[in-house]
Amino acid sequence: MKEKVVDLKYAKLHLIKTNKFRSINFKVLLKEEIKKEDITKRNLLTDFLVLSTKKYKTRKELALKIQDLYSLYLSSFNTRIGNYLVTRFNLSILNPKYTENSMLEESLELLHEVLFEPNVKNKEFDKEIFKVVKNDLEKEIISSCENPRVYANLAMLSHLGNGAYSYKGYGYLEDLEKITEKNLYEYYKEFLYKSCVDIYVIGEFDEKEMISLIKEKIDFKTIKKSKGELIIYHDKIKMRPSIFIEDSNFNQSKLSIGCKLKDLTEFERKYVINMYNMILGGGFNSKFMQEIREKNSLAYYINSNVNKADNLLIISSGISKENFDKVISRVKMIMKSIRDGKITDEELEQAKTEYLSILEETCDNIDSIVENEIARDLLNLDNLEVRQEEIKKVTIEDIINVSKKVHLDTIYLLKGDNNGA
Amino acid sequence: MEHKSFLNLDQDLYTFTLENGLQVYLVPFKNQKNYYAILGCKYGSRDIEFKVKTESIKTPLGTAHFLEHKMFEMEDGIDPFKFFSKSGVNTNASTTFDNTRYYIWGINDLEKNLNYLLDFVYTPYFTDSNVSKEKGIIKEEILMYEDDPEWAMDDEMRKNLFYNLPSREKIAGTVDSIMDITKDDLYHAYNAFYHPNNMVLVIGGNINPQKIEKLIRNHKKLNSIKKIDLVKRKVYKEPTDVYSEFKAIYKNIKIPKVRFSVKINKEKFKDFSDIEQNMYLGIIMSSLFGSTSNFKEYVTQEELTSGFYIEKNTFDSFMTLDITGESDKADLFIEEIKKTLENVKVKHDELERIKKVWIASEIRMIDSVEMTVDNIYSDFIMYNKVYLNRVECIKNLNSKRLNKFIKELDLSNQSLVMALPEENRDRDF
Numbered sequence: 001m002k003e004k005v006v007d008l009k010y011a012k013l014h015l016i017k018t019n020k021f022r023s024i025n026f027k028v029l030l031k032e033e034i035k036k037e038d039i040t041k042r043n044l045l046t047d048f049l050v051l052s053t054k055k056y057k058t059r060k061e062l063a064l065k066i067q068d069l070y071s072l073y074l075s076s077f078n079t080r081i082g083n084y085l086v087t088r089f090n091l092s093i094l095n096p097k098y099t100e101n102s103m104l105e106e107s108l109e110l111l112h113e114v115l116f117e118p119n120v121k122n123k124e125f126d127k128e129i130f131k132v133v134k135n136d137l138e139k140e141i142i143s144s145c146e147n148p149r150v151y152a153n154l155a156m157l158s159h160l161g162n163g164a165y166s167y168k169g170y171g172y173l174e175d176l177e178k179i180t181e182k183n184l185y186e187y188y189k190e191f192l193y194k195s196c197v198d199i200y201v202i203g204e205f206d207e208k209e210m211i212s213l214i215k216e217k218i219d220f221k222t223i224k225k226s227k228g229e230l231i232i233y234h235d236k237i238k239m240r241p242s243i244f245i246e247d248s249n250f251n252q253s254k255l256s257i258g259c260k261l262k263d264l265t266e267f268e269r270k271y272v273i274n275m276y277n278m279i280l281g282g283g284f285n286s287k288f289m290q291e292i293r294e295k296n297s298l299a300y301y302i303n304s305n306v307n308k309a310d311n312l313l314i315i316s317s318g319i320s321k322e323n324f325d326k327v328i329s330r331v332k333m334i335m336k337s338i339r340d341g342k343i344t345d346e347e348l349e350q351a352k353t354e355y356l357s358i359l360e361e362t363c364d365n366i367d368s369i370v371e372n373e374i375a376r377d378l379l380n381l382d383n384l385e386v387r388q389e390e391i392k393k394v395t396i397e398d399i400i401n402v403s404k405k406v407h408l409d410t411i412y413l414l415k416g417d418n419n420g421a
Numbered sequence: 422m423e424h425k426s427f428l429n430l431d432q433d434l435y436t437f438t439l440e441n442g443l444q445v446y447l448v449p450f451k452n453q454k455n456y457y458a459i460l461g462c463k464y465g466s467r468d469i470e471f472k473v474k475t476e477s478i479k480t481p482l483g484t485a486h487f488l489e490h491k492m493f494e495m496e497d498g499i500d501p502f503k504f505f506s507k508s509g510v511n512t513n514a515s516t517t518f519d520n521t522r523y524y525i526w527g528i529n530d531l532e533k534n535l536n537y538l539l540d541f542v543y544t545p546y547f548t549d550s551n552v553s554k555e556k557g558i559i560k561e562e563i564l565m566y567e568d569d570p571e572w573a574m575d576d577e578m579r580k581n582l583f584y585n586l587p588s589r590e591k592i593a594g595t596v597d598s599i600m601d602i603t604k605d606d607l608y609h610a611y612n613a614f615y616h617p618n619n620m621v622l623v624i625g626g627n628i629n630p631q632k633i634e635k636l637i638r639n640h641k642k643l644n645s646i647k648k649i650d651l652v653k654r655k656v657y658k659e660p661t662d663v664y665s666e667f668k669a670i671y672k673n674i675k676i677p678k679v680r681f682s683v684k685i686n687k688e689k690f691k692d693f694s695d696i697e698q699n700m701y702l703g704i705i706m707s708s709l710f711g712s713t714s715n716f717k718e719y720v721t722q723e724e725l726t727s728g729f730y731i732e733k734n735t736f737d738s739f740m741t742l743d744i745t746g747e748s749d750k751a752d753l754f755i756e757e758i759k760k761t762l763e764n765v766k767v768k769h770d771e772l773e774r775i776k777k778v779w780i781a782s783e784i785r786m787i788d789s790v791e792m793t794v795d796n797i798y799s800d801f802i803m804y805n806k807v808y809l810n811r812v813e814c815i816k817n818l819n820s821k822r823l824n825k826f827i828k829e830l831d832l833s834n835q836s837l838v839m840a841l842p843e844e845n846r847d848r849d850f
Contacts, residue, residue: 020452022788059721063712071778098784132721139727139747142675148568249843250673251564285506294500297554300561318565350507357509357528364453364790416568 001363003373006211010220011197014373015207021366022098024203026091026111028218029374030195033228034085034164039078040137040171041187044179046076046087047133048125049188053113057126069107070099074114081378082230082309083164087195089115092366095204104205105213112217118188124181125188137176144170148250148414153316156256156412159244163232165310196226198377200370230378232310234260241408245415252300253416255327257315260407261306267390269308270381272402275394277306278351279343280334281315285350287334288315298323298330308379313406321415328411338403343396355391359384422447422634427809430787434797434809435630439638441648442618446797446807447633448625450790456531456626457794460542461522463802464614466592467737468519470655471613478609481601482587483559483594486516488607490555492523496546501537510534518588518736520802526791531628532636543642545611547604556599563593570672570840571745574680578743579736581665581836582684585657588736589664613652617643621801625794659739661686663836670838671846676727677839679751681758683742684834687735693826695804699733700818701826702740706731707775708767710744716761725754735803742832751839762832769820779815 001020006013056062066072073092078085091111096103119126145151158166197220201210237260264273274282281288281304288302302317319327362368363384375381382390422437435447466486470479492514493501505512510527523542525534566572576591583589593599624633638644663684672678690698710716710731720726729746748754786792800807808814 020788022784058718060713060715060718067713067774067778070781094781094784099781128722132724135724136727139676139749143747146570146672146674148673248673250568252561252568283506284511285500285503289502293558297557300558300565318561320561320564350509353509353529354506355509360528361455364455366788416564 001369004207008199008215010222011199011218013211013214014198014200015210016200016202016369016373017204017207018202018369019204020364021095021203023092023094023366024104024201024205025366025370026108027200027370027374028089028111028115029198029200030087030191031084031198031226031378032195034080034083034167036164036167037175038085039080039167039169040141040175041179041184042078042085042087042191043171044133044137044176045184045188045191046078046089047137048129048184049114049118050074050076050089051133052119052126052129053110054117054119055113057119059129059132065110069103069110070094072107072110074110078169080164080167080169082232083228084226084230084378086378104209108213108217115218116192118185120185123185125185127181130181130184134176134179137171138173141168141170141173141176144168148248148252148254148416149316149318152254152256152412152414153314155244155246155414156258156314156410159242159412160258160260160312160410161234161236163234163310165232165307165312192220193222194224196224197222198374200373202366202370230309234262234311237262237407238409241411243411243413245413247415248417250414250416252318253321253324254414255315255317255319255324256412256414257331257408258410258412259313259315260409261311261313262405262407264311264402264405268398268402268405271387271391272394272398273306273308273313274355275348275351275391276338276399276402276406277304277313278354279347279399280304280338282306283351283354287338288331291334292317292327292330296326296330298327302327321413321417324413332408335403335406335408339400341396341400343399345396348394348396348399352391352394356388359387422630425809427787427811430784430812432787432793435634436807437634439617439644441644441646442616443643444621444801445634445637446621446623446801447628447630448623448790448793448797449628449630450626453790454528454627455526455790456528456624456628457524457526457790458535458538458622458624459522459524459794459798460538460620460622461520461798461802462615462620463520464610464619465517465519465521466590466594467587468610468614468654469587472653472655473609473613478613480606480610481594482590482598483592484602484606484610485521486593487555487559487599487602488610489514489516489521489523490559491547491551491607492542492545494546494551495541495544501541504537505534508534512538516592518592522798528627532632535624535633535636536640539637539640539643542615543646545608545615547607549604552602552604552607556602559593559599560596563591563596563599566591566593568673570674570678571680573670573672574678574745574838574840577668577670577838578680578682578836581668581838582663582682582741583659583736583739584664585659586736586739587657616649616651617646618648619651621798623794623797623801625797626790657737659737661834663834666836668838670840671843672840674840674842676747676749677751677841678745678747679755679840680838681744681755682836683762683832684836685740685742685831687738687740689829689831690826693822696808696814697822698740698826699735699803700814701823702733702742704767704772704775704818704823705765705827705830706733706742708771709761709765711775713774716757720754720757723753725750725757755837759835762835765827765830765832767820767823767827772818772820772823776815776818780812783812783815
């Protein structure tokens with residue numbers, strides 16, 4: 001399996017050839033620097049585009065067409081990665097050898113229509129579809145705070161600072177109000193020309209045929225280079241973490257803790273921080289799981305995650321409110337114990353094995369292979385072979401050093417009332 | 422060992438049964454690196470009353486799930502999570518109404534880890550102190566699920582649908598019932614149900630079937646267990662109608678949610694095999710409520726819902742058809758569902774289109790070790806056999822049989838659960 005990059009001028013085409021799968025997947029990735037006020041618009045736009053086209057004017061007509069093409073998968077998805085807003089259009093089809101020869105071209109034609117021939121009348125988006133999409137997004141924004149885990153995490157981030165990490169992924173009701181069929185269509189045209197485009201194709205295919213088909217069907221007629229730093233850096237570090245507690249009537253209390261990562265070296269950013277996180281709370285057998293769940297039964301779950309684009313390490317847990325102080329003091333104690341060098345060779349070896357095995361497993365899933373490539377391109381990481389070698393070089397000393405660059409910043413508790421059952 | 426293959430899909434499968442009754446399925450994938458193994462048992466939350474020889478035993482609600490947690494306790498102090506994670510292999514377990522499964526997935530050291538999976542599931546070790554320690558953890562787990570509005574609606578719906586089936590209760594039990602669980606309950610349940618002839622082992626991925634067969638046939642602990650008769654479960658009488666037609670609950674939400682279910686007695690479909698029943702009901706659901714249905718077009722365009730999904734489930738001799746959605750015009754949404762259920766008709770070309778979609782999805786599924794292993798496992802739990810010719814089964818679906826199925830189908834036993842925003846609690850409903 002080798003990735004080949006073809007410069008199409010208007011986009012980089014990444015071809016990954018493999019015969020491991022019975023399907024062929026396409027991802028069209030558009031990225032630009034994020035503006036808070038664009039999030040809602042972008043969500044509405046990408047939802048709109050995959051629901052109907054100029055040719056398939058209703059949701060039902062498009063759904064029928066999709067079924068005719070052997071039920072291909074078509075979706076759009078927006079994520080914030082560091083300072084960038086990234087839009088993905090995903091298409092997954094069965095390899096034509098299991099269906100009909102014409103399916104490759106017909107499926108790409110549909111993707112073409114979704115991207116370039118939207119359901120527009122008199123220079124504005126179709127009113128009926130627009131109404132539905134807007135209504136759905138409104139509901140999504142309203143109910144996004146219903147999941148206590150997500151809510152606690154967002155609340156913590158909003159207390160942590162005002163960087164792009166504090167933006168809400170679903171968008172904002174006040175922005176939604178201002179969007180109309182007309183100004184969304186204006187935004188769409190801008191979006192096509194402003195974004196930086198990458199196209200990923202993975203599966204078993206003929207390279208020449210694929211390149212010419214992509215050139216024909218997915219042609220953005222624009223040349224754009226990305227500028228501006230994707231990764232978020234923090235300059236202010238607190239001496240003591242701030243604590244925020246909010247009441248709720250959920251049963252269980254949700255704890256979210258944000259730590260800032262500062263001044264990591266390239267090697268630390270690429271490798272050491274992963275090992276630190278694995279040992280702390282990322283692995284199945286982490287210090288958090290052992291100490292807080294297994295030994296003291298203080299939580300049903302507790303884990304930590306690293307976000308390299310945001311330079312953050314986030315700890316999440318579900319606890320009973322009366323255990324708040326105990327959990328916090330143990331979290332601090334465990335983080336200190338790592339700074340004091342209380343890591344065994346065994347723990348490090350295991351973290352490496354776990355990491356390597358996750359890396360290898362991603363090669364078995366068609367979507368993970370592409371997502372791995374995307375992350376590598378966006379975050380400037382090494383390729384798989386290099387990663388497999390470099391990770392082995394991480395030492396306990398390295399982890400102690402990086403642990404001193406992890407700064408506890410914000411502790412947030414969404415307090416439950418525990419009176420369920 | 423028998424060698425078979427998934428019809429038309431170029432994928433091998435091997436199967437054999439040990440003397441003690443354990444059924445084993447092996448699915449070697451040619452170019453995948455990972456493996457995935459499930460060791461499962463036909464014992465779930467519904468199995469609270471049973472007979473061993475002449476002794477009747479009753480265990481508290483939530484015993485199966487509690488037992489699942491405690492299987493990870495070993496007398497020698499080794500923690501299975503730790504054992505597996507040493508080679509970067511993940512492990513977990515889950516309990517449903519009718520089965521409990523233990524699974525591992527990863528890349529490295531299959532043989533060592535498979536050996537250990539068998540060791541730990543066939544080595545019960547329950548003490549007063551390790552049982553009491555678990556109560557705090559499970560209590561947190563129960564509270565966590567209660568905060569999930571859709572989970573809570575699901576729990577309430579089963580109470581609405583059933584009079585007597587124990588599946589009407591929560592899988593994990595209640596905060597009170599788990600406090601009553603003792604190590605004796607766990608041993609009773611373990612000894613009754615965790616027998617090889619009540620269990621199945623499915624392994625897929627990067628495996629060598631001959632080697633794995635040898636390992637399993639030589640596993641000391643597993644092969645020392647003698648075959649015994651299956652335990653007798655209590656049989657419950659369950660009326661066809663629903664226990665209750667409505668229930669409202671209040672949750673921390675902004676937009677009301679609805680769960681609408683139909684209870685269907687399988688007795689009328691004796692002519693149809695279980696898999697046929699499932700498939701024909703599936704066809705009807707896709708046609709009435711799927712992505713190309715008139716229903717979906719109407720409720721979306723009229724903004725009667727901001728999203729919904731359909732499912733079907735089986736509980737003993739009943740099937741359920743379930744629709745879950747979010748709606749601030751719930752009465753109109755429900756009215757539309759009821760109207761749609763009154764007139765069940767599936768045109769021939771529609772049946773053929775759904776079949777095409779299903780066949781495409783079967784081909785995709787076989788690309789995934791996880792889905793393939795899961796499918797074999799759930800076939801075993803649901804049908805007691807594994808269907809290697811699913812594509813053929815789909816191709817064989819026809820209008821004549823479908824119409825016969827529709828004729829027998831009674832969709833009149835309906836129930837509704839609504840989750841309303843907490844602030845509506847004091848308002849009249």
